[in-house]
Amino acid sequence: MSASTPQPDPSIRPADRRVSARIGAIAESATLAVDAKAKALKAAGRPVIGFGAGEPDFPTPDYIVEAAVEACRDPKNHRYTPAGGLPELKDAIVAKTLRDSGYAVDASQVLVTNGGKQAIYEAFAAILDPGDEVIIPAPYWTTYPESVQLAGGVPVEVVSDETTGYKVSVEQLEAARTENTKVVLFVSPSNPTGAVYTRAEAEEIGRWALEHGLWVLTDEIYEHLVYGDATFTSLPALLPGLADKCIVVNGVAKTYAMTGWRVGWVIGPKDVIKAATNLQSHATSNVSNVAQRAAIAAVSGDLSAVHEMRTAFDRRRKTIVKMLNEIEGVVCPEPEGAFYAYPSVKGVLGKEIRGKRPQTSSELASLILDEVEVAAVPGEAFGTPGYLRFSYALGDADLVEGIGRIQQLLGEARD
Incomplete structure (x- = not known):
């Protein structure tokens, strides 16, 4: 569909x-x-x-709130800062990504955004041209297809149900692929279903995308919220060959109970991040400096x-x-x-x-x-x-x- x-x-x-x-x-x-x-x-x-x-x-944990209070008192946070994010936060995101995902990137591959929604829209806007198709497994979070269409792309839904644990197969993805397919969306753990792909399932999807030269946008916002025997798998860490056409979206909202602080980020190839940063420089400029300082405390702290x-x-x-x-x-x-x-x-x-x-x-x-x-x-x-x-x-x-x-x-x- x-x-x-x-x-x-x-x-x-x-x-x-x-x-x-x-x-x-x-x-x-x-x-x-x-x-x-x-x-x-x-x-x-x-x-x-x-x-x-x-x-x-x-x-939000007290130590994060205290970092924001201190940031409010510092005049340097009362001024414009780089549109793509505070250098200190970018460095902290680089360290956090290596710690939590095993994925090594550098600061030039990071864009700090006003929450995950802006991250998703700017990622799609940076790589999609009119008519480019994006395969979106359903059930999907409501914002994904809207962001694709707003960026000029065409969402193509691949539907799963409770009989498969709400997970799509490579066979389903392949059936949806056309000559216009540019991106496949991969979300694990999933909103709205809570589905988590196993390492083997994630690897199979990643290898399929790599084989066909497709881009992958992976939303890792729920990376720390897995239960029982389930484990989180970061695709670009699992398959380094994907990195040149892989975009990772993440943020502090769910992990640190910071939904109202509005700090997310995009990690991707340098040229894509530069393009998305240019877009953000005209759309919103920098994310609130106080929220960014709080995010530094969040991603740099432990996970207790x-x-x-x-x-x-x-x-x-x-x-x-x-x-x-x-x-x-x-x-x-x-x-x-x-x-x-x-x-x-x-x-x-x-x-x-x-x-x-x-x-x-x-x-x-x-x-x-x-x-x-x-x-x-x-x-x-x-x-x-x-x-x-x-x-x-x-x-x-x-x-x-x-x-x-x-x-x-x-x-x-x-x-």
Whole structure:
């Protein structure tokens, strides 16, 4: 499945077009929309429990906050700095990448961005020309296809499901490849499914990309959030031959509970990073210096705070999967990474629930919010209708209460 780049209506003269076709085609982030609605209802006094946003409920570790406080007091941080990032942060990212991934790069291969979303868009914008195709495994994070289209590319979806643990095969990727294919997206651990590719599976996909001369964009934002026997694998470290056509996206948001600080980065070939830096120099200039100073403390410090959060996420992971699988008609594979559960709710659709018969996961999500005041994101947002995404990055008590409400509601389902 692919989507063409939006084109303006030629029957309308340019001066009469109010919003460009390119921007008008962008859908609102479904995850942020659900989260905003849940927060608005909660602010109005409703007992809403939100599973929408992928946002750790932990505060940013104290030592990182203190670094930001000190940075605020230093006048050098009150001024413009290099558009591509503070040299000290670039050096820290180089050291962190070698430590955590075994991937050796230098500072000229790093661009510091305003979060992971800017990193993804600028990476695609730097390498895509109109009509270039990007293979995107689905379920996918909502921003990937939007960024591809905004950069002029064409997203080509390759769909997986719960029967394969939400992982695509090389055979599926090859079936989607055409002469216009330029990039394959590789995400492990995955948002929204929590799927983690084994080392052998990752190597097979990497070798396939290398064989066909394709670019790989790999999003490593959840690298430290893996559970059980699962392990994180960095493709360019595993296959050094990929490095010349591999772009790595990462950031501090998930690992260090820093979603609001907005610091991400792109690692890639020097010419691509230079091009993306030129783009950023006109779009936003430098990332907030205070946030960059905090990020230096984050990536340079140890991972003890991360390990504590991962222990809590692992506990919640087991709880939510158990509770979801207790619901008749719901099938939830156990996620091996990130902090999301992605159950199939196809067995519930079409059944009568409090006088309504939801036919889609979007309708079911709306019914759940209206009837028991629990917010989840429907699978339509991730390219696979028939599913719901639950972020378990929220407190244990809220998790049990929220899924308990859904258990009670869906327990009323009748044919």
